[in-house]
Amino acid sequence: MPKITMNINGRDMSAEVENRTLLATMLREKLHLKGTHVGCDTSQCGACVVHVNGKAVKSCTIFASELDGATVDTIEGQANTDGSLNVIQQAFQDHHGLQCGFCTPGMVMSAAALLKDNPKPSEAEVREYLEGNICRCTGYQGIVNAIMAASGQDVPSVAAE
Ligand code: FES
Ligand code: FES
Numbered sequence: 001m002p003k004i005t006m007n008i009n010g011r012d013m014s015a016e017v018e019n020r021t022l023l024a025t026m027l028r029e030k031l032h033l034k035g036t037h038v039g040c041d042t043s044q045c046g047a048c049v050v051h052v053n054g055k056a057v058k059s060c061t062i063f064a065s066e067l068d069g070a071t072v073d074t075i076e077g078q079a080n081t082d083g084s085l086n087v088i089q090q091a092f093q094d095h096h097g098l099q100c101g102f103c104t105p106g107m108v109m110s111a112a113a114l115l116k117d118n119p120k121p122s123e124a125e126v127r128e129y130l131e132g133n134i135c136r137c138t139g140y141q142g143i144v145n146a147i148m149a150a151s152g153q154d155v156p157s158v159a160a161e
Contacts, residue, residue, distance in 0.1 A: 001016040001017060001018055002016065002017065002019070002065055002068075003015070003016050004016075004017055004026070004064050004065055004067065004068045005068060005069065006067055006068070006069070006070050006071070006072050007070070007071045007072065008027075008031065008033070008072045008073075008074065008077070009072075009073060009074060009076055009077025010077065013031055015030035015031060015064075016030075017030065017064045017065055018065075019063065019065045020063065021063065021064045021065065022059065022060050022061075022062065022063060022064065023050070023052070023057075023059040023060075023062050023063070023064045023067060023072070024036055024038050024048045024059040024060040025064070026064035027050070027059060027072075027074060033074050033076050035074060035075035035076045035105050036048055036050055036059055036074050036075065036105060036106075037102055037103075037105055037106065038060055039102060039103070039106075039134070040060075040134075041060075043058055043060060043061050044132070044134065045103070045106070045133070045134045046058060046103070046106040046107070046110060046130075046132045046133030046134060047102060047103050047105065047106040047133075047134075048060045048106060049105075049106035049107075049109040049110050049113075049132075049133065050072055050073060050074045050075075050109055051072065051073040051074075051109060051112070051113060052067065052070055052071070052072055053070055053071050054071070054116075055113065056109060056110050056112075056113035056114075058132070073109070074105075074109070075105035075108060075109060078108060078109075078112065087150050088108050088111050088112055088115070088146070088147070088150045089108055090150075091146040091147070091149040091150035092104065092107070092108060092142075092143070092146040094146070094149065095142050095145040095146040095149055095155060096138070096142035096145075096146075097138065097142045097143040097145070097146035097147075098137075098138065098142075098143075099137035099138055100136075100137050102136075103133060103134065103135040103136070103137075106133050107130070107133050107135065107143055110129065110130060110132070110133050111130075111146075111147045111150065114126065114129045114147070115147070115150065115151055119151060120151055120152070120153060121147070121148075121151060123144055123148060123156050126144050126147045126148065127140070127144060130143065130144075141156075144156065
């Protein structure tokens with residue numbers, strides 16, 4: 001089996017994987033980074049979103065063997081260096097952007113990618129960007145509010161729901 005090395009959350013990490021091993025599987029089962037969730041087998045739920053070379057990707061859709069030398073960021077690397085929640089994570093907590101939390105790693109990673117490309121998105125742009133992330137609990141308004149707050153903008157009023 002080929003040995004694949006990636007820089008994950010700022011650290012070089014290696015694992016031997018089969019050619020068919022998905023990035024999500026390598027992260028969870030080989031490297032024990034279980035913050036990346038797997039919620040479907042149809043590439044629809046977005047619970048598995050990580051960043052590969054700075055871009056948000058569904059880690060259940062790419063083979064780890066194609067990523068030797070890549071830079072990968074996962075939810076485990078998102079907190080501030082002192083261990084406190086980063087601005088997006090804190091906003092999810094403050095604005096009830098999660099209930100069971102299963103979708104949350106993917107939501108936070110998608111939100112981070114959105115705000116990197118579009119630091120002041122409209123509510124409509126947030127909703128459109130999150131099309132690939134499914135949440136069964138929140139009804140999405142708390143998630144949208146969290147992302148708007150994390151971008152330093154007013155949180156949409158309840159009447160806008
Ligand atoms: Fe990747 Fe659902 S586990 S999209
Ligand atoms: Fe439960 Fe989103 S908080 S699936």
